[in-house]
Amino acid sequence: MTPTQPLDLTTDLVTLTRALCDTPSVSGQESALADAVETALRAYPHLEVLRDGDTVVARTHAGRATRVVVAGHLDTVPVSDNLPTRLVGEGQHAEVWGRGTVDMKAGVAVQLALAAELAAPSRDVTWVFYDHEEVDASLNGLGRVARTNPQWLAGDFAVLCEPTAAGLEGGCNGTLRVEVRLQGVAAHSARAWMGRNAVHAAGEVLRRLEAYEPADVEVDGLVYREGLNAVLISGGTATNVIPESCVVTVNYRFAPDKDVDAALAHVRQVLDGFDVVVTDSAPGARPGLDAPLAKDFAAAVLAATGSAPTAKLGWTDVARFSALGTPAVNFGPGDPTLAHKSDERCPVHQIVASHAALRAWLTA
Amino acid sequence: MTPTQPLDLTTDLVTLTRALCDTPSVSGQESALADAVETALRAYPHLEVLRDGDTVVARTHAGRATRVVVAGHLDTVPVSDNLPTRLVGEGQHAEVWGRGTVDMKAGVAVQLALAAELAAPSRDVTWVFYDHEEVDASLNGLGRVARTNPQWLAGDFAVLCEPTAAGLEGGCNGTLRVEVRLQGVAAHSARAWMGRNAVHAAGEVLRRLEAYEPADVEVDGLVYREGLNAVLISGGTATNVIPESCVVTVNYRFAPDKDVDAALAHVRQVLDGFDVVVTDSAPGARPGLDAPLAKDFAAAVLAATGSAPTAKLGWTDVARFSALGTPAVNFGPGDPTLAHKSDERCPVHQIVASHAALRAWLTA
Numbered sequence: 001m002t003p004t005q006p007l008d009l010t011t012d013l014v015t016l017t018r019a020l021c022d023t024p025s026v027s028g029q030e031s032a033l034a035d036a037v038e039t040a041l042r043a044y045p046h047l048e049v050l051r052d053g054d055t056v057v058a059r060t061h062a063g064r065a066t067r068v069v070v071a072g073h074l075d076t077v078p079v080s081d082n083l084p085t086r087l088v089g090e091g092q093h094a095e096v097w098g099r100g101t102v103d104m105k106a107g108v109a110v111q112l113a114l115a116a117e118l119a120a121p122s123r124d125v126t127w128v129f130y131d132h133e134e135v136d137a138s139l140n141g142l143g144r145v146a147r148t149n150p151q152w153l154a155g156d157f158a159v160l161c162e163p164t165a166a167g168l169e170g171g172c173n174g175t176l177r178v179e180v181r182l183q184g185v186a187a188h189s190a191r192a193w194m195g196r197n198a199v200h201a202a203g204e205v206l207r208r209l210e211a212y213e214p215a216d217v218e219v220d221g222l223v224y225r226e227g228l229n230a231v232l233i234s235g236g237t238a239t240n241v242i243p244e245s246c247v248v249t250v251n252y253r254f255a256p257d258k259d260v261d262a263a264l265a266h267v268r269q270v271l272d273g274f275d276v277v278v279t280d281s282a283p284g285a286r287p288g289l290d291a292p293l294a295k296d297f298a299a300a301v302l303a304a305t306g307s308a309p310t311a312k313l314g315w316t317d318v319a320r321f322s323a324l325g326t327p328a329v330n331f332g333p334g335d336p337t338l339a340h341k342s343d344e345r346c347p348v349h350q351i352v353a354s355h356a357a358l359r360a361w362l363t364a
Numbered sequence: 365m366t367p368t369q370p371l372d373l374t375t376d377l378v379t380l381t382r383a384l385c386d387t388p389s390v391s392g393q394e395s396a397l398a399d400a401v402e403t404a405l406r407a408y409p410h411l412e413v414l415r416d417g418d419t420v421v422a423r424t425h426a427g428r429a430t431r432v433v434v435a436g437h438l439d440t441v442p443v444s445d446n447l448p449t450r451l452v453g454e455g456q457h458a459e460v461w462g463r464g465t466v467d468m469k470a471g472v473a474v475q476l477a478l479a480a481e482l483a484a485p486s487r488d489v490t491w492v493f494y495d496h497e498e499v500d501a502s503l504n505g506l507g508r509v510a511r512t513n514p515q516w517l518a519g520d521f522a523v524l525c526e527p528t529a530a531g532l533e534g535g536c537n538g539t540l541r542v543e544v545r546l547q548g549v550a551a552h553s554a555r556a557w558m559g560r561n562a563v564h565a566a567g568e569v570l571r572r573l574e575a576y577e578p579a580d581v582e583v584d585g586l587v588y589r590e591g592l593n594a595v596l597i598s599g600g601t602a603t604n605v606i607p608e609s610c611v612v613t614v615n616y617r618f619a620p621d622k623d624v625d626a627a628l629a630h631v632r633q634v635l636d637g638f639d640v641v642v643t644d645s646a647p648g649a650r651p652g653l654d655a656p657l658a659k660d661f662a663a664a665v666l667a668a669t670g671s672a673p674t675a676k677l678g679w680t681d682v683a684r685f686s687a688l689g690t691p692a693v694n695f696g697p698g699d700p701t702l703a704h705k706s707d708e709r710c711p712v713h714q715i716v717a718s719h720a721a722l723r724a725w726l727t728a
Contacts, residue, residue: 173554177603189615190537190678192578192591194701199594199612203570210564214556227556230563231603236596239541239613239644243595248563249603251553280603314554337555 007040009116013109013351014096018085020105020112021098027075027135030054034074037112037129046119047127050152054131055141057152058115060124066293067124069155069326070358071142071317072108072162073133076100080342087348094348101346102334103134107161110333110355114362121362123293126155133317137282142317146324157293158321159358163334166350166357168301169312170222170287170294170329172319176252176263177280180205180271182235186244195242199235202246206230208270209250217255220287222311224255228270249279253313256284285319287311288327297361301331304357331357371404373480377473377715378460382449384469384476385462391439391499394418398438401476401493410483411491414516418495419505421516422479424488430657431488433519433690434722435506435681436472436526437497440464444706451712458712465710466698467498471525474697474719478726485726487657490519497681501646506681510688521657522685523722527698530714530721532665533676534586534651534658534693536683540616540627541644544569544635546599550608559606563599566610570594572634573614581619584651586675588619592634613643617677620648649683651675652691661725665695668721695721 007019025033034054041049047058054074076099085098096106108129115127130141137143145152182202187195214226228250235246250271254263260281268276288294289309298309312318312330321328333350371383389397398418405413411422418438440463449462460470472493479491494505501507509516546566551559578590592614599610614635618627624645632640652658653673662673676682676694685692697714 188678189591189593189595190617191701192593193589197593199597200570200574202597203567203574206564206567207571210567225557227553229553229556229561229606230600231553231605231607232600233563233566233597233610236594236613239595239615241595242593246597249600251603253554314552
């Protein structure tokens, strides 16, 4: 789908947000939007524009001592009868409604406006617009560029414009998925005593998970709330057979004071005596708020929005920057609990405040 | 598939069993075998032969005061690389191996041999050979004939030649299936405290089932062993979402002292506080061993095999006769725990003993 008009990066933030959202870009179908972003950025001689698949990177070369990376993804989850966008309410109550407004095209609008505007920022900036964030991690555009062109992502600090309601959220929790595999012995359910019921055996696993008290863990001054939950369960083969197997998939969201190995050791301890198999994991990221650049940014956010840093609980691509050795934080407009919902909507004042905070930091 | 030769009902029982098994008749594909059975029976003028779909009924009209029904099904579960049949071992150790030997073509062989042989039985006999026993109950050939031609099944007593290792097994347990539906609130698993985990809630259901002590219930002098088991469990939608629903399918096998309503009341009591929805039920059948015909048959079995009556635990089509008002028992060669297995096999001596017991009863 091609936008009817080229993107105008000098228009107001609401118009730009709506233009981005009204060019649908569900994961795997980002090309039209990536083309429009690339074309718009190439109009600015202060930017070097690069392209890898549907990821567009634009860099200033103002000769500053430090370089920051400001990244956002172009794709969205599928449209749910919530496009085209609508502008609802006025003043402090004005909101842009529609798919992508929260996750995360309002943030992309802030990036694009500043990329056009800041010909001579106080720190060199690498603007990253990437593809395939909302699907399997193996497809993630930021991960791909980190493999194919890691030098494009080099920087002293990174800001990921995922929705945080315009508050600075540091680091992120890690995530670990395991399968707890229960083995029984099949038998006809009319002669149950000849078998051993694997689904009944899962009762003890669920009992421990139900009784588990998740920890609140302080890391670098921010409090990370953990969680240990069964997310899937499946067992049995037929309604007249004693189940010979049952699988409980458990997701542990762990604070960034632990690496994946430590997280797994904890899960194995909680589920001691059961067969625990890792299926998926991703390390968390420490908040990195002790870095001077981070302190400056936190001050700029506090000045623009009045809010102090908090911990990011969901896993985000800040962990990819962390893995590259670059401290990273989340900061962007929109309430993250509205992401992916059909009533996704973003307050205009958060878009304006996000723009103001980033602008202040990049021009101070 | 057509048998290469017509069925010879005067041959020995092993040859006849093997001929029946070597004409595969997986449920829905019984026509060739039903045709062969019908053709073979029509050669005997003492039999009136009737046909309904792939069910064949043959009746004597010897003017006796009582009529007994002897029934068996022609279909099998799918072949599992266990045909053609093999005869293994000698003497008391001889066994016929292959699909259908236990469930239940050795029993059908006994029926066919006696149908041919007993031109003037001491009680009139209705021989029933029916289709679609191994699949959904709505397709069951005996159930169909009970609806379309109930008079064909009329009798004072019925014997179902399901495998009982040549012992008389009276009545059958009933079966009830319910779904226990747990409802939670979905949330992203990074913010689990915003949801309510429906899979964790299933832990209490499994705990009660695990702790449940099934009863042994005496009915008409036979002991029925009950069972209450989770047979299926399913919950959750994705590995990053707190499950908003979980369903546990529970199967209660209950003694024939209870009807379906009483069984359901018991399950609701055990699972008090949970949402219990009935999905399937079938009443049991009392053993009916107080009827004079049954006592005579029990005596004939005891004389031929040395074994006394026991309770049938699985649900069988005896319950269909019971529902028609005809007392019914299970009696046939083969170990029922080998039914449906790839190593299904039937001892020759049980085939011979089953034939002897039925012959003695029907000629006394």
